[in-house]
Amino acid sequence: MTHRLTPLVASLPATVPFVGPETQERARGGPFIARLGANESGFGPSPRARAAIAAAADEAWMYGDPEAHDLRHALAAHHGIPASCILPGEGIDGLLGYLVRLLVGPGDAVVTSQGGYPTLNYHVAGFGGALHTVPYRGDHEDIDGLLAKAREVGAKLVYLANPDNPMGSWHGADAVQRMIDGLPEGTLLCLDEAYADLAPARVIPPLDPADGRVIRMRTFSKAHGLAGLRVGYAIGHPELIAAFDRVRNHFGLGRVAQAAALAALADQDWMAQVVGHVARSRDTIAEIARDCGLTPLPSATNFVAVDCGGDGARGRAVLQGLLSEGVFVRMPGVAPLDRCIRISCGPEAEMSILRRALPAALAG
Amino acid sequence: MTHRLTPLVASLPATVPFVGPETQERARGGPFIARLGANESGFGPSPRARAAIAAAADEAWMYGDPEAHDLRHALAAHHGIPASCILPGEGIDGLLGYLVRLLVGPGDAVVTSQGGYPTLNYHVAGFGGALHTVPYRGDHEDIDGLLAKAREVGAKLVYLANPDNPMGSWHGADAVQRMIDGLPEGTLLCLDEAYADLAPARVIPPLDPADGRVIRMRTFSKAHGLAGLRVGYAIGHPELIAAFDRVRNHFGLGRVAQAAALAALADQDWMAQVVGHVARSRDTIAEIARDCGLTPLPSATNFVAVDCGGDGARGRAVLQGLLSEGVFVRMPGVAPLDRCIRISCGPEAEMSILRRALPAALAG
Structure with a gap:
């Protein structure tokens, strides 16, 4: 058939x-x-994370906590924000898929850089969104260009990786904050900070999850060395974070992955x-x-x-x-x-x- | 905002x-x-799976193979079917989500039993499908009733868990095969066999992935005792299996999970x-x-x-x-x-x- x-x-x-x-x-x-x-x-990964993985082997028969409560609260304490602003998930790739699904229906506009992260583009296409791209400027993502394009097309979502992949370049925290403040009404910024742990502090704007205009993506796959377990997390307004519960694979983040991430986070x-x-x-x-x-x-x-x-x-x-x-x-x-x-x-x-x-x- | x-x-x-x-x-x-x-x-889980998890801790910095080649081929050898008919994924829950996304758009009909697996219903609602339910008959899913309803509503998908969850009941392989043969043109049967490893052989129809009318779901979360790593797999026609590549989270199945599943499969x-x-x-x-x-x-x-x-x-x-x-x-x-x-x-x-x-x- x-x-x-x-x-x-x-x-x-x-x-x-x-x-x-x-x-x-x-x-x-x-x-x-x-x-x-x-x-x-x-x-x-941290030796403590390795030990946690090995120790979790005996508990691998149990599903992971679908709320990832302990990891969520540890991240909340680490970042000094409420746990309701954090959603751990199956890597940034998985979280990007959910985010696009939440916001982007057929024909809805999304803005990103030309040559930016392909998996974002894959998800936008996968939900029928209309992708609009802006060229890099001097090997940097073009913040003003992205904002102008978002305004022009009425974007539901604009994507910025800071520091950037694949170029490694970055914008300072002030520039990113100006981008947030310059977003058109109704456009959400997806700020992919996969490499935040490796960047100088001046590159990362302060977390302000009360600001519903931006959702930030972090991961244990890069600096934490846990790509093989796929744990990422989104930081955003509690209402937006709660919306993920309507579409996500609730038991998708396994017990072993949660245990490893918890141990890695504790080993600063x-x-x-x-x-x-x-x-x-x-x-x-x-x-x-x-x-x-x-x-x-x-x-x-x-x-x-x-x-x-x-x-x-x-x-x-x-x-x-x-x-x-x-x-x-x-x-x-x-x-x-x-x-x-x-x-x-x-x-x-x-x-x-x-x-x-x-x-x-x-x-x- | x-x-x-x-x-x-x-x-x-x-x-x-x-x-x-x-x-x-x-x-x-x-x-x-x-x-x-x-x-x-x-x-x-098997002691060999536990050892594989512990051993994989040192490799946890690497993403899992997005094609899960080794696991796919081990499953193919185990079941005596081509690897192109098998897709490992993030548990049956995750695979059900992808399957519904592939087939079910707003208003498309899906048939299941009243009181059947809630996560299937969750995914159908999540993609805007119209869910039609058929009561159990004597604590068994009602195969004839499901077929009649599928015919009545022109279902794209009909779901049967055999053995059944939550009742534990089962239909013999012959009855399930009759169901497959009785499917209306254009209706795909999703045969959830999460508990297949625990059922008598006479309950499970022979695998025939050349038959595009049915896709079967298996898991390492039940008998294999690896719920904490979330590994399931779909068995189906190669064209349908290939279609998952258009929507799935390619790096969603981590390296540790793949290693554990491989070891578990080897320990019969x-x-x-x-x-x-x-x-x-x-x-x-x-x-x-x-x-x-x-x-x-x-x-x-x-x-x-x-x-x-x-x-x-x-x-x-x-x-x-x-x-x-x-x-x-x-x-x-x-x-x-x-x-x-x-x-x-x-x-x-x-x-x-x-x-x-x-x-x-x-x-x-």
Whole structure:
């Protein structure tokens, strides 16, 4: 039989936002020797989080608390905001899907940057929204351009990643706050702060969940090193946070993931160490790039966008060269960002591999 | 600001399908002494799965393979079907949400049993579908009634749980196959087989994923004892399975969960032991119920529906009595099923608690 997909689903492409490194490994017939493409934290999770995962194995027969009460309250205490303003969920990807579903119906306008996070675009298409994009300006997301476009199209949602992925650039807290204050009536800002833990404090505006104009996304997948458990959380106005309960998979965040996130959050010493490791690794990547005649861009994240000094064809050639050398990296999808490749920070062993592989990739 | 929810979302109730036991524990001011309400497996996961969880802690910094290649292929080998017919996902709850999203738009008809799995109904409402229900017949889902209703309303989807939740009853494989063969043109059967591992073989029709009329749901949350990691999988026609890629959260199934499920699947000895434990526990629950003058219903699952010998008020009173004794149980939501309470199987320690608590609950 032909399955009676909804007209919307039938119209969606079969392409996926990201092809996993494992798929690439199967295609190339062997494992990568360095995994520096998904902005994971090669420094690993806190030893306390690892212990919590192991300890939770015996409790894995029980569903996770669907309210994630303990994690919610620990996050509330950590951030100094009410627990009712926080919703833990299945990574930022999962939360973005719910957020789009809450707000965006067929034809509803969403504004993002051209070359911004593909998974946001995937969700907008998936619910029939109309995506409007604004080019980057000087490798930064264009705040004024995003606001102007949001006004022009009556956007329900505008998306900003700060610090930015895939470029690593950032706006200061003041600029972001000006963006919030400049939002058109009825436009919600989705402020993706996946890399907030790794950015200087001056980049992150104070949390103000009483302000219903913005919802902020955080994650345990980056600095906390828990991508393999997929825990993110949204911070927003209690009414908006409560609305997620109407559509979310209530038991989607498992018991093991909640236990790990709780333990990771409690280990701020580890976080401080990771932040230091990441800063040194950014410097190392920049040095390796410069030694090869390439131009590293400044970054407030756990990766560095490296300008390969040409157009997209040049970027793709360098990317391909690194992949051939067994180094998993990714690159932005659109011009002019695609003159760059994006290299994740990692421990010294991976940096040594990169140091050998990049010249070989450029020679190839 | 008032958030501009879609009209559909704005119309949805704030109620959730299930309130977690942790919420009830917080309300009553202390933990339950026996957790027998969510059909979890108190016998726990396989030791090999526990070891896999602990071992995966060191790898928790990496996202899970978005294609879940290894798990998919292990399941394919286990079931003797192609991997293209299998999609692992975030529990059956998550997969049901995706399935409804694929097929059901505003006003599209879905048929299920009155008192059937609430999370299916939640997803149907969440995508604006029109839910049509058919009463149980003699504590069994009414296959002929479901088919007649599907024909009457031109259902896109009809849902059957076999073995059934919340009643524990079952239809033989022949009856289910007759249902598949009797489906109206264009109606997909969602056959929820969450409890398949615990049922006699004669209850489960042979897998035939070339037959596009049915999609089957399985889980690691029940017999495998991994509810805390939320891994389920769908078995269906490759075209329908591929369609999930258009809407699913590709990185939603984490690395730790995949590793645990793989290890659990490989330990069929443990599964056989659990099946034995569950069968004995069903007998124990039945005996405890009969000793109290109640009537246990036959079950092919890891729980027993116990007829309390009255109406819904009687069922709720017994449920409340058990909760007051510190025993977490649940009950069906609608008459006449709600003359029953639903007690999950568990180890002897929990059965001993039940043996003491049930008479006290009835005396109260």
